[in-house]
Amino acid sequence: MRKGVMRPGHIQLRVLDMDEAVNHYRDLLGLIEMDRDEQGRVYLKGWTEVDKFSVVLREAESAGVDFVGYKCVDEATVDRLREELVAYGCKVEDIPAGELKDCGRRVRFDSPTGHMFEIFATKTQTGKWGVGKVNPEAWPRELTGMKATRFDHCLLYGPNIAGTIDLFRTVLGFELAEQVLDGEGTRLAGFLTVGMKAHDVAFIEHPEPGKLHHASFFLDTWYDVLRAADLIAMTDTSLDIGPTRHGLTHGETIYFFDPSGNRTEVFAGGDYHYPDHEPVTWEADKLGKAIFYHDRVLNERFLTVLT
Amino acid sequence: MDNNNSEVRFDSDQCHLVRIDKQDVAFSAAESRNLLVAMEQARQSGIYVGCRGGGCGKCRIRVLDGDYASKRMSRAWVSPQEEAEGVVLACRIFARSEMVIAPYPPELAHSYQTP
Ligand code: FES
Numbered sequence: 001m002r003k004g005v006m007r008p009g010h011i012q013l014r015v016l017d018m019d020e021a022v023n024h025y026r027d028l029l030g031l032i033e034m035d036r037d038e039q040g041r042v043y044l045k046g047w048t049e050v051d052k053f054s055v056v057l058r059e060a061e062s063a064g065v066d067f068v069g070y071k072c073v074d075e076a077t078v079d080r081l082r083e084e085l086v087a088y089g090c091k092v093e094d095i096p097a098g099e100l101k102d103c104g105r106r107v108r109f110d111s112p113t114g115h116m117f118e119i120f121a122t123k124t125q126t127g128k129w130g131v132g133k134v135n136p137e138a139w140p141r142e143l144t145g146m147k148a149t150r151f152d153h154c155l156l157y158g159p160n161i162a163g164t165i166d167l168f169r170t171v172l173g174f175e176l177a178e179q180v181l182d183g184e185g186t187r188l189a190g191f192l193t194v195g196m197k198a199h200d201v202a203f204i205e206h207p208e209p210g211k212l213h214h215a216s217f218f219l220d221t222w223y224d225v226l227r228a229a230d231l232i233a234m235t236d237t238s239l240d241i242g243p244t245r246h247g248l249t250h251g252e253t254i255y256f257f258d259p260s261g262n263r264t265e266v267f268a269g270g271d272y273h274y275p276d277h278e279p280v281t282w283e284a285d286k287l288g289k290a291i292f293y294h295d296r297v298l299n300e301r302f303l304t305v306l307t
Numbered sequence: 308m309d310n311n312n313s314e315v316r317f318d319s320d321q322c323h324l325v326r327i328d329k330q331d332v333a334f335s336a337a338e339s340r341n342l343l344v345a346m347e348q349a350r351q352s353g354i355y356v357g358c359r360g361g362g363c364g365k366c367r368i369r370v371l372d373g374d375y376a377s378k379r380m381s382r383a384w385v386s387p388q389e390e391a392e393g394v395v396l397a398c399r400i401f402a403r404s405e406m407v408i409a410p411y412p413p414e415l416a417h418s419y420q421t422p
């Protein structure tokens with residue numbers, strides 16, 4: 001049952017060198033640099049996103065993810081869900097308005113997989129970038145690189161995904177769209193959505209807590225994924241795998257790494273989900289095909305290389 | 308120790324021989340290429356290839372001999388003390404002389420929380 005959470009709102013990533021990271025997220029992915037703050041954090045977004053930013057880069061001594069935030073329909077929903085999170089047993093922290101520039105207060109909470117999440121309802125809306133609000137053109141002519149349209153989802157690794165998936169379903173109203181089950185019926189992976197998208201967040205069982213597998217950005221077409229691969233070659237960017245297709249969600253995809261080792265995905269296509277849809281199930285012995293639909297073989301790197 | 312050595316220059320094409328200790332592996336590494344990518348481009352193996360960006364820790368090695376320049380590497384996998392003792396991530400160091408290295412991959416389930 002939906003509980004008033006709308007969509008992924010932002011992800012804060014740790015990077016080892018800010019200039020290199022900006023080259024990756026702004027110039028290669030084609031995200032729009034929207035702002036910077038006194039801490040030196042850089043705020044970006046995909047051009048179709050109406051809120052001011054969706055990606056925050058923080059220079060730090062390690063790579064990985066600080067937190068992922070989800071946007072709710074209103075402040076009353078944030079209040080209600082805050083109480084439910086406390087009742088569920090989460091450690092909850094209130095982050096004041098303005099801690100992220102032009103973002104309202106956020107409620108941060110921990111999770112069994114060791115990741116930090118947030119809910120919020122208020123962020124300055126600057127509208128889609130480069131096109132007007134009335135009679136908008138199809139796309140802005142000033143886009144660069146892969147022309148990523150939005151921050152779409154992230155895949156997180158950690159222990160006890162059953163716990164975090166239950167938290168997301170029970171308290172936040174996410175629905176299980178796809179899953180990987182082993183022979184005993186244990187869920188090794190869960191793909192969750194709060195809307196019609198194939199996934200808004202995904203989890204894979206892994207002993208190390210709080211790990212990031214990838215942050216993913218949406219492109220319009222399969223051809224755009226192939227063009228992204230060309231740009232990866234032209235810029236000598238660290239390639240992981242692709243272009244290929246996923247079995248899970250059936251999206252067309254390529255994985256590569258930012259200059260601090262955080263994995264990036266750009267993808268197109270993918271299935272859709274309605275609340276009355278049964279979860280789509282992949283069996284663990286078909287995991288190769290579930291992840292890499294063409295090769296049908298999982299590479300070691302997909303399961304172990306994380307930040 | 309601030310290890311973000313952004314002032315180091317990485318544009319020399321001079322090459323150095325790098326040997327992996329106790330393995331029959333050697334490759335030539337240009338001063339401008341990190342050791343891990345130099346190994347891959349020489350179609351050699353012996354060090355695990357992960358992100359190539361200093362984040363995942365999979366390429367961790369011990370430098371047994373030789374000089375190198377380095378870029379910032381994740382503190383999740385290499386402490387300042389280890390770095391001073393020659394424990395480094397192969398994808399973040401650049402040969403400055405002939406080198407001898409040994410794989411030193413991290414244990415799984417390393418937990419590190421960033422302040
Ligand atoms: S390959 Fe990831 S840290 Fe070197």
Ligand SMILES: [Fe+2]
Binds near residue numbers: 153214
């Ligand atoms: Fe993905």
